[in-house]
Amino acid sequence: MSDMGYSGAIIRLTTDAPDDNMSMALNLFFAKDGVSWARNCGPEPEFGDIKLTDLIRLAAKTMKLDDLELPEDDSDLDCHMADMVGDGPEEPEGLLAIIHTAGWAFAELRARLKDYEDSGAPRIDDKELATLEKAVQEFGAPAQVDMAIEEMSELTKALLKHRRYCEGCQAKGEDRLEEAIAEEMADVFIMLYQLIYIFGNAEQIQKVVWGKIERLQKRFQAKDKREETP
Ligand SMILES: [Mg+2]
Structure with missing residues (x-):
């Protein structure tokens, strides 16, 4: 872990518009349309975003590994790199495979973190979680x-009060x-974390959340279909 970390700061780590070295590093690899990309790593002079597979081909060219016959198909190249990662950093192809693995795995983890950060659910770290668990043990x-x-x-x-005073009114203590x-x-979030600890059913909650959202999606899809049909 870099000592340049953002630990403790109220800041999201994932962004599509990194504006300093740290956020550039944290968002270097990203997933788009099911494919891994490297940000601003394309060839000069544009230095645009580049697919990870094309980055590997470009790196092979830079390293003058002309004898390497890298697969032309992207999925074949992904599989080939997965096979080569065991060759280690002293073999040029092993080195490419390490970069490839780090790239797609980072993009995957970033996508998962981005979903979480986009949801707005408050972040708590392991020490804070331990404190909430201690509250259950103590009280x-x-x-x-x-x-x-x-x-x-x-x-x-609080919600009822807001509804009573603020519906259609801008001035009266809305803030x-x-x-x-x-x-x-x-x-409520703090208590929900404790309820998860007490009832130990995080996995079940996750499944129910997915199931209910899927039901909602299906309702919207059916509604859209009805509206499309004349
Ligand atoms: Mg309260």
């Missing part, structure tokens, strides 16, 4: 479940009411 699960119920009702109240909603949502 007991029943007390924390009660607290979760309390926080959820506080969020309900203050929105701040209250943010605070109560934060409380």
Whole structure:
């Protein structure tokens, strides 16, 4: 891990418009349309984005590895590189394969992190998670479940208050009411993490979330189809 890290800062790590060395490094490889790309690594003078497979071909050319017969098809090249990674960094093709593996694996991990950051779900690190788990151990699960119920009702109240005062009105303390909603949502997130710890069902929650969103997608697709049909 680089000591230039952003640890502790309230900042997202993934971006499509990196503007300094650190964000450029963190977003160097990315996934687009199911393919891995390297940002600004294309040939001069444009230095544009380049597909990882083309980057490998370009690197082979730069290293004057003219004898290498790299597959022309991208999927074949991906498979070939996966086979070659065991050759290690002392073999030129092994070195290319290491760059290739680092590139697609980084793009894959970045895509996963980007989904998470795009969702707006608050990030907690392992120490913060340990603190929340300690709260359950110290105060007991029943007390924390009660607290979760309390926080959820506080969020309900904040939402109702906002609806009562702010519907169609711009002036009347809207900022203050929105701040209250943010605070109560934060409380509910903190309690949700503890409920996951208490009930130990993260995987089940994930499956249910996917299932429900899929149902919603299907509803929208059916609606769009109905509207298309004259
Ligand atoms: Mg609260």
